[in-house]
Amino acid sequence: xxxxxxxxxxxxxGRVRKKNQSLILKAAEQDFLEHGFKGASIKSxxxxxxxxxANVHYYYKNKEAIYADxxxxxxxxxxxxxIVCDEEPAKVLGDYIYAKVMYSKTNPEASRLFASEFIHGxxxxxxxxxxxxxxxxxxxxxxxxxxxxxxxxxxxxxLYLLFTIWGATQHYADFxxxxxxxxxKDKLTDHDFEQVAQTLTQIILKGCGIKx
Amino acid sequence: xxxxxxxxxxxxxGRVRKKNQSLILKAAEQDFLEHGFKGASIKSxxxxxxxxxANVHYYYKNKEAIYADxxxxxxxxxxxxxIVCDEEPAKVLGDYIYAKVMYSKTNPEASRLFASEFIHGxxxxxxxxxxxxxxxxxxxxxxxxxxxxxxxxxxxxxLYLLFTIWGATQHYADFxxxxxxxxxKDKLTDHDFEQVAQTLTQIILKGCGIKx
DNA sequence: GTTTATCTTGACACATGTGTCAACTTGTTT
DNA sequence: AAACAAGTTGACACATGTGTCAAGATAAAC
Numbered sequence: 001x002x003x004x005x006x007x008x009x010x011x012x013x014g015r016v017r018k019k020n021q022s023l024i025l026k027a028a029e030q031d032f033l034e035h036g037f038k039g040a041s042i043k044s045x046x047x048x049x050x051x052x053x054a055n056v057h058y059y060y061k062n063k064e065a066i067y068a069d070x071x072x073x074x075x076x077x078x079x080x081x082x083i084v085c086d087e088e089p090a091k092v093l094g095d096y097i098y099a100k101v102m103y104s105k106t107n108p109e110a111s112r113l114f115a116s117e118f119i120h121g122x123x124x125x126x127x128x129x130x131x132x133x134x135x136x137x138x139x140x141x142x143x144x145x146x147x148x149x150x151x152x153x154x155x156x157x158x159l160y161l162l163f164t165i166w167g168a169t170q171h172y173a174d175f176x177x178x179x180x181x182x183x184x185k186d187k188l189t190d191h192d193f194e195q196v197a198q199t200l201t202q203i204i205l206k207g208c209g210i211k212x
Numbered sequence: 213x214x215x216x217x218x219x220x221x222x223x224x225x226g227r228v229r230k231k232n233q234s235l236i237l238k239a240a241e242q243d244f245l246e247h248g249f250k251g252a253s254i255k256s257x258x259x260x261x262x263x264x265x266a267n268v269h270y271y272y273k274n275k276e277a278i279y280a281d282x283x284x285x286x287x288x289x290x291x292x293x294x295i296v297c298d299e300e301p302a303k304v305l306g307d308y309i310y311a312k313v314m315y316s317k318t319n320p321e322a323s324r325l326f327a328s329e330f331i332h333g334x335x336x337x338x339x340x341x342x343x344x345x346x347x348x349x350x351x352x353x354x355x356x357x358x359x360x361x362x363x364x365x366x367x368x369x370x371l372y373l374l375f376t377i378w379g380a381t382q383h384y385a386d387f388x389x390x391x392x393x394x395x396x397k398d399k400l401t402d403h404d405f406e407q408v409a410q411t412l413t414q415i416i417l418k419g420c421g422i423k424x
Numbered sequence: 425g426t427t428t429a430t431c432t433t434g435a436c437a438c439a440t441g442t443g444t445c446a447a448c449t450t451g452t453t454t
Numbered sequence: 455a456a457a458c459a460a461g462t463t464g465a466c467a468c469a470t471g472t473g474t475c476a477a478g479a480t481a482a483a484c
Contacts, residue, residue, distance in 0.1 A: 182345075253440080
């Protein structure tokens with residue numbers, strides 16, 4: 001996916017530009033989160049951002065362009081939380097789970113937007129899934145497979161392990177209203193998230209037969 | 213939430229009625245799944261169902277009414293997969309995980325619609341979350357707490373355990389495009405789902421210190 | 425301080441979606 | 455087969471959303 005700017009896109013410059021684009025993106029993220037891609041409207045985004053609709057069109061050709069810009073920023077962030085090898089499984093997976101839980105805490109909007117995209121069929125992520133994502137997956141699969149062959153953990157399909165970690169961690173961002181209802185709280189505290197990370201790490205490491 | 217029918221709602225009768233409502237609901241579910249609540253339109257639903265728009269309005273007052281009907285049916289199904297006590301933890305949790313995985317396989321649309329509702333803030337589920345859901349949660353929490361006190365499993369917060377099971381199982385329905393991309397398949401087979409259930413059960417039971 | 429690029433905005437033409445109604449057709453009941 | 459209930463439909467009035475443009479305001483560069 002390419003980041004499409006308005007056709008009259010200037011070479012560089014911009015301070016006003018930067019400020020306004022940031023206003024638009026923040027407003028748009030909210031609108032996409034509340035109403036989904038199709039349900040969001042430039043009208044509503046402009047109102048949230050506090051600028052006239054025609055001005056939004058000056059910076060972004062259309063809704064697709066705004067969405068692409070937001071999505072590409074989320075993908076960049078997502079990719080950066082990579083498993084590093086050369087360490088023991090307990091350390092690597094523990095760190096990864098911790099990072100994922102903290103991502104749910106710090107970037108719930110990004111997590112939910114990402115989830116929304118998949119739920120609605122991921123029409124805008126096909127390219128990503130077949131390139132960067134697939135490469136990443138294959139690398140990680142090989143690392144985990146290596147651990148199994150070295151007897152460092154039980155024979156568990158690496159993909160199922162990854163899906164379990166993703167599902168369990170993202171749940172706290174994506175299903176937030178359900179989680180808070182179950183816990184009878186308005187909002188999870190920092191301490192809650194630490195507990196989540198610790199509990200999940202415990203279940204998964206022990207469940208995979210990984211010794212600390 | 214109440215199921216609102218058209219104001220001229222007849223006492224009973226209906227064969228034509230049943231057939232058409234079913235057509236509308238099926239078409240609407242697809243449209244809601246693709247575009248979210250706000251993004252779906254009665255126009256598009258009518259076209260999918262192959263009937264004129266005015267006819268949809270004859271059966272349902274508006275989009276809200278259609279959505280409420282669909283959601284209430286999903287909630288009824290959801291509630292029915294309940295943990296039964298008086299059994300050993302390994303059996304109860306194993307069965308529950310299996311049921312949840314099979315639900316993701318058999319009713320992916322329902323799972324995704326439910327997820328979509330939470331992601332967009334669950335505006336239409338507040339009542340449910342505070343009543344039926346909360347009651348169910350508190351019962352299950354007590355059962356698991358009991359197991360911990362009897363030394364049948366490790367001391368793990370029952371809620372975190374439930375969230376882990378939900379997140380891990382629903383992931384296969386909600387993030388289907390991501391899962392199939394990672395597995396380099398078009399679609400998961402029955403055998404894949406059996407494997408998922410088995411692996412997940414293994415990880416979670418062992419991870420919670422539950423003996424078979 | 426004038427010029428030039430950047431930004432702002434109301435207004436217009438068009439597209440999509442909504443809810444209702446009255447006239448009509450089809451089922452159902454007796 | 456007559457009578458009434460249920461279902462069907464095109465058309466209308468209205469609401470919301472889109473993309474573009476031309477004229478004017480503001481900022482940047484010289």
